[in-house]
Amino acid sequence: DQQVKQNSPSLSVQEGRISILNCDYTNSMFDYFLWYKKYPAEGPTFLISISSIKDKNEDGRFTVFLNKSAKHLSLHIVPSQPGDSAVYFCAAIHFQTGANNLFFGTGTRLTVIP
Amino acid sequence: KAGVTQTPRYLIKTRGQQVTLSCSPISGHRSVSWYQQTPGQGLQFLFEYFSETQRNKGNFPGRFSGRQFSNSRSEMNVSTLELGDSALYLCASSLGGDDEQFFGPGTRLTVL
Numbered sequence: 001d002q003q004v005k006q007n008s009p010s011l012s013v014q015e016g017r018i019s020i021l022n023c024d025y026t027n028s029m030f031d032y033f034l035w036y037k038k039y040p041a042e043g044p045t046f047l048i049s050i051s052s053i054k055d056k057n058e059d060g061r062f063t064v065f066l067n068k069s070a071k072h073l074s075l076h077i078v079p080s081q082p083g084d085s086a087v088y089f090c091a092a093i094h095f096q097t098g099a100n101n102l103f104f105g106t107g108t109r110l111t112v113i114p
Numbered sequence: 115k116a117g118v119t120q121t122p123r124y125l126i127k128t129r130g131q132q133v134t135l136s137c138s139p140i141s142g143h144r145s146v147s148w149y150q151q152t153p154g155q156g157l158q159f160l161f162e163y164f165s166e167t168q169r170n171k172g173n174f175p176g177r178f179s180g181r182q183f184s185n186s187r188s189e190m191n192v193s194t195l196e197l198g199d200s201a202l203y204l205c206a207s208s209l210g211g212d213d214e215q216f217f218g219p220g221t222r223l224t225v226l
Contacts, residue, residue, distance in 0.1 A: 006156075102157070107156055
């Protein structure tokens with residue numbers, strides 16, 4: 001049962017344009033959401049996160065939006081750069097259970113075309 | 115500060131064999147979590163160890179087991195390997211609370 005879903009396996013964007021990666025979740029108890037970036041032969045690296053009490057968090061070129069009623073979050077990258085080409089995973093966590101295991105989506109491969 | 119290290123990086127086994135993967139967390143980190151990454155399922159949580167105790171477990175069969183040593187290093191064992199166990203196995207370490215997890219590069223296991 002996939003509680004976190006990324007329905008777009010791939011996305012191609014021109015350099016300088018906006019990249020929008022989407023993520024949906026089914027468990028309304030998730031209270032923290034994260035985006036990870038993964039290059040080949042490397043482990044995922046943390047990118048940006050958002051608490052469920054917020055609807056937006058911004059860090060430089062990266063902004064994450066959370067729509068709790070729709071159980072949807074998105075990552076915006078503006079402007080997109082070729083170095084952003086990687087697989088992006090969204091993840092969710094339910095801290096109140098006392099567990100810190102991450103529930104990941106299946107990933108979206110972003111290709112930024114120079 | 116050294117990152118999370120995993121050994122070996124690549125491994126080829128045959129069905130029925132067993133395998134042990136190792137993870138050394140960042141110094142000072144007491145929590146180690148293991149994840150399995152497959153193309154169809156993405157990253158799935160296997161288990162988490164904290165201070166030598168399994169604190170949390172995902173939905174994997176009992177063939178998957180782990181342990182953690184007093185220096186926080188962790189091992190993951192898979193017995194009676196199946197073809198479907200072919201995956202990238204990632205471990206992540208953290209201080210142990212609701213803090214950021216840092217991932218290692220993973221061990222690519224291929225089961226023939």
